[in-house]
Amino acid sequence: MQAMILAAGFGTRLLPYTKIRPKPLFPLLNEPLLLLTIRRLKVSGFDRIIVNCHYLKEQIVEAVSGIPGVTGQEEDTVLGTGGGLRMALSQLHDEPLLVTNGDIYHSIDYAELYREHLANHSTVTMAMHDYPRFNKVCEAGGFVTGFGGMKKSGTLLAFTGLHVLEPWVLESIPPDLEYSIIDRYRDLLEVKGETISAYRVDGCTWTDMGTVEDYLGLHGRLLKKKVPLWPEFSAVLEGPVVMHPSGVRHSVLFEDWCCVGKVKMPEQATLRRCVVWDGAKIEEGAEHSDSLLA
DSSP states (O other): OEEEEEOOOOOGGGTTGGGTSOGGGOEETTEEHHHHHHHHHHHTTOOEEEEEEOTTHHHHHHHHTTOTTEEEEEOSSOOHHHHHHHHTGGGOOSSOEEEEETTEEEOOOHHHHHHHHHHHOOSEEEEEEOOGGGOOEEEETTEEEEESSOOOSSEEEEEEEEEEEOGGGGTTSOTTSOOOHHHHHHHHHHTSOOOEEEEEOTTOOEEEOOSHHHHHHHHHHHHTTSSOOOTTOOOOOSSSEEEOTTOOOTTOEEEEEEEEOSOOOOSSOEEEEEEEOTTOOOOTTOEEEEEEEO
């Protein structure tokens, strides 16, 4: 089975931290989200995975280099979701392609979504749920009926960023140009009369790491075991604090939850609800709350 991870975005809402690393390489519990996503796909049976990249692309290319079955697709210009998929067309087999964003944490079953697409014989299958903050796609009777937040017949739902499509869908997208895959889906639905299935995943865990608050909040829910922990994590949670194995706590006070990477810890400091990246500097006697330290 084949899959593609979209990892070419700028992550502007996460500045200045995205000046250091692209959003898909932001660590969760000290492991890059992109590599965790690749592991999950492989466990689900996807043996051919393409990862596209544009912003700070050299970091993503280095991160996936040497992983069996994984190919990095470097994009010199901004191509958007549709343009990036179109560029990958020559590398695809004649079988459905699962697509996922590289910056979301979720509990959706990749293999089950793929099987649903095989069974429903639709051109595209989109994983959808009721998430008011992002409800912009109209669904009725198990099918998508419209895009853009205009309620037609049915219910407005949110697109999770996970979808399965037949590769021929990409052929009519102009090559080497910025293009949205949703525009292509709108054309399939409204002009071509193709069917787009809506696979409901209501009640799933789903977090878009779009802001620092979202990123910190996800860590808090993981460390306090309020959302499922992917089996692919290396960390074993024995409490609400995770530290890199090389770390020495000294007299540092951890309050609530914290995730600390490979850093030199001061003799004394107070951290509460913080994520500390590898190489960050914590001043002696510092006190940080609700912060990302990079």
